Amino acid sequence: MFLEIKDLSVKIENKKILNELNLNINKGEVHAIMGPNGSGKSTLANVLAGKEDYEIINGKINFKDNDLFDLNIEERAQEGMFLAFQYPVEIPGVNITPFLHSAINSKKKRMNEAEIDNLSFAKLLKSKASDLGISIDMLKRSVNTGFSGGEKKRYEILQMSILNPDLAILDETDSGLDIDALKIVTDGVNKLKTKDNSFLIITHYQKLLDYIQPDHVHIMVNGSIVKSGGSEIAAEIEKDGFQKFQ
Amino acid sequence: MNIQDNYLKNKKNIFFSQNKDVQNHREKLIDIFENDRFDKKNNESLKNINLKNFIDFKYKYLIPEETSVINNNQENSYSIVSVNGQCSSYKDDKIEITRILDEDYNDFSKNHTIEKNDHFVNLNSLFLNSGFKIVIKKNNNIKIKISNIITDDHLTIFQKNNYICEEGSSLNLIEEYENKNNSTSNILNVIKLDKNSQLNHFLIQDNSPNHNLIITSHSSCRKDSTYTQKVYNFSEGYVRNFHYSELIEANSEADLQGIFFLKDNNTSNNKTFVKHLAEDCKSNQVYKGILNDRSKATYFSNTHVDQVAQKTEGYQLSKGILLSDNASFFSKPELKIYADDVKCSHGSTIGPIDENAIFYLRSRGMSKIAATKILISSFINEELSSIDNEQMSEIIQKKLVRYLSKVK
Numbered sequence: 001m002f003l004e005i006k007d008l009s010v011k012i013e014n015k016k017i018l019n020e021l022n023l024n025i026n027k028g029e030v031h032a033i034m035g036p037n038g039s040g041k042s043t044l045a046n047v048l049a050g051k052e053d054y055e056i057i058n059g060k061i062n063f064k065d066n067d068l069f070d071l072n073i074e075e076r077a078q079e080g081m082f083l084a085f086q087y088p089v090e091i092p093g094v095n096i097t098p099f100l101h102s103a104i105n106s107k108k109k110r111m112n113e114a115e116i117d118n119l120s121f122a123k124l125l126k127s128k129a130s131d132l133g134i135s136i137d138m139l140k141r142s143v144n145t146g147f148s149g150g151e152k153k154r155y156e157i158l159q160m161s162i163l164n165p166d167l168a169i170l171d172e173t174d175s176g177l178d179i180d181a182l183k184i185v186t187d188g189v190n191k192l193k194t195k196d197n198s199f200l201i202i203t204h205y206q207k208l209l210d211y212i213q214p215d216h217v218h219i220m221v222n223g224s225i226v227k228s229g230g231s232e233i234a235a236e237i238e239k240d241g242f243q244k245f246q
Numbered sequence: 247m248n249i250q251d252n253y254l255k256n257k258k259n260i261f262f263s264q265n266k267d268v269q270n271h272r273e274k275l276i277d278i279f280e281n282d283r284f285d286k287k288n289n290e291s292l293k294n295i296n297l298k299n300f301i302d303f304k305y306k307y308l309i310p311e312e313t314s315v316i317n318n319n320q321e322n323s324y325s326i327v328s329v330n331g332q333c334s335s336y337k338d339d340k341i342e343i344t345r346i347l348d349e350d351y352n353d354f355s356k357n358h359t360i361e362k363n364d365h366f367v368n369l370n371s372l373f374l375n376s377g378f379k380i381v382i383k384k385n386n387n388i389k390i391k392i393s394n395i396i397t398d399d400h401l402t403i404f405q406k407n408n409y410i411c412e413e414g415s416s417l418n419l420i421e422e423y424e425n426k427n428n429s430t431s432n433i434l435n436v437i438k439l440d441k442n443s444q445l446n447h448f449l450i451q452d453n454s455p456n457h458n459l460i461i462t463s464h465s466s467c468r469k470d471s472t473y474t475q476k477v478y479n480f481s482e483g484y485v486r487n488f489h490y491s492e493l494i495e496a497n498s499e500a501d502l503q504g505i506f507f508l509k510d511n512n513t514s515n516n517k518t519f520v521k522h523l524a525e526d527c528k529s530n531q532v533y534k535g536i537l538n539d540r541s542k543a544t545y546f547s548n549t550h551v552d553q554v555a556q557k558t559e560g561y562q563l564s565k566g567i568l569l570s571d572n573a574s575f576f577s578k579p580e581l582k583i584y585a586d587d588v589k590c591s592h593g594s595t596i597g598p599i600d601e602n603a604i605f606y607l608r609s610r611g612m613s614k615i616a617a618t619k620i621l622i623s624s625f626i627n628e629e630l631s632s633i634d635n636e637q638m639s640e641i642i643q644k645k646l647v648r649y650l651s652k653v654k
Contacts, residue, residue, distance in 0.1 A: 049605075050608075074612055082610075089605075093628065094623075106613070107611050
């Protein structure tokens with residue numbers, strides 16, 4: 001199993017957010033989690049990425065034969081986990097190029113692979129940016145600073161394509177995107193998809209799933225997966241909403 | 247030893263002791279110290295320091311055997327080594343440097359503002375033992391680098407410097423304070439900018455833990471002149487940077503910037519007082535601090551806009567990053583506006599490093615310490631990238647790397 005979440009319960013400030021949650025993802029699979037506001041979707045994404053604000057009450061997570069809780073935030077990233085943020089953080093003064101270069105080399109180092117030199121990295125960045133319609137000028141700017149919502153999401157996908165993760169978690173990447181930006185972003189995701197990596201896509205709406213075909217769709221309510229199945233579930237949600245699961 | 251005995255014992259080594267006006271003035275100052283006649287309420291010069299250590303001091307001053315080296319290697323570029331606050335005289339057709347002892351006292355003291363509630367300025371006036379005057383002659387464009395050297399431990403330097411930029415002149419002044427001995431430098435700079443002149447004043451401070459550096463400066467700007475002060479404080483010892491600026495004629499400008507990097511038990515006190523006394527003048531202040539361990543800093547800022555100073559622009563900004571729960575940064579920017587057509591603002595943001603930004607960077611594979619360092623660097627990136635002197639930029643970067651290497 002690539003990612004195995006077993007009986008995961010999590011709280012923050014005495015409020016239980018995830019409740020005995022179970023989820024298994026195999027290599028090469030695309031999973032989508034849908035759920036109403038406040039169901040715990042983003043908490044799951046943050047817990048997987050290692051955010052330290054949460055208290056794990058119960059449960060286990062295995063990722064690529066590692067106990068995920070033994071790895072800190074950066075070790076999870078270096079092991080191949082990537083979170084595309086719902087609200088990417090603006091970091092004035094930190095340029096994307098050296099930051100991403102340093103990030104990819106920290107991963108290479110952990111994998112005992114040769115680091116990428118400046119020139120090769122610049123070429124890689126330029127080519128990936130071009131695929132996503134990101135101009136060279138934008139690469140000179142600070143991380144997410146002064147970007148529109150759509151630009152921020154494109155930047156997240158650019159980082160994902162550079163870091164080439166084994167498991168990418170997309171936390172409401174479709175929110176705030178117009179239809180053209182949605183196409184660009186989802187094209188970027190589809191290009192990255194191989195038999196060796198997996199995706200966990202968190203969304204409210206079926207629209208995103210029109211562009212990225214999921215293998216499995218899960219409905220999450222009150223911190224638990226209440227129903228799992230194929231794409232037909234997304235269509236059902238689109239038609240009837242989440243009411244009947246609550 | 248009390249102030250009076252200290253003064254009388256060392257009088258012969260103190261400048262202008264024979265001058266009657268000076269004597270009268272000093273007697274008044276001694277009275278203030280002896281009878282504790284200070285306004286202690288809201289007195290910024292008293293914050294975070296043990297005043298007793300600075301008042302009950304052992305006076306020690308050594309006249310340097312070799313006073314200074316003035317090199318004019320490149321055209322319009324001079325390097326000066328000031329030893330124990332002294333500098334030998336020099337003159338050419340572009341600049342003139344004079345020891346203050348060779349100055350007429352009345353010329354030297356003219357228009358000096360005395361802060362009667364500033365202990366350090368008063369001590370400077372009482373125990374004056376060094377200093378120089380530099381005049382940049384009309385329409386010259388000059389670069390000067392001054393290395394301030396102190397030769398021995400436990401010296402008490404009381405230094406007054408006059409900088410005069412004549413009409414149409416421009417001075418790029420870099421001052422380095424890198425002393426590793428246990429001395430105290432109390433320096434008062436009086437800076438005058440004539441019409442259409444410009445002074446870019448950079449101060450790099452990097453003293454050892456037991457070295458105290460107290461700098462007070464006064465600048466006055468006439469029509470179309472600009473005074474820029476940029477202070478980079480990496481000192482491990484106490485540093486005080488107070489600056490008083492007067493924009494006395496139209497279209498003049500004061501641009502003040504201070505960045506300090508503190509750790510351990512160190513303290514940095516900063517104060518600015520900008521007076522807008524004419525129309526169409528501009529002042530801009532940016533003070534940023536990074537504080538680790540149990541370090542402390544203050545920033546008191548006052549921008550006063552006179553009623554004649556219409557079309558004033560006055561901005562104040564202070565920001566601080568606290569790397570430890572035990573560090574503190576007290577900031578108090580104030581505006582006093584008596585004109586009705588002005589653009590002014592003030593703001594202050596102090597807090598721990600942004601945990602969301604740390605999480606974001608770590609989620610890309612960067613270690614916590616690397617993420618912290620990159621965020622500290624980014625916090626001052628705008629100020630550092632605006633340094634247009636390559637050599638100075640390199641010096642600052644090296645010192646920043648050294649500071650960051652101690653951040654855990």
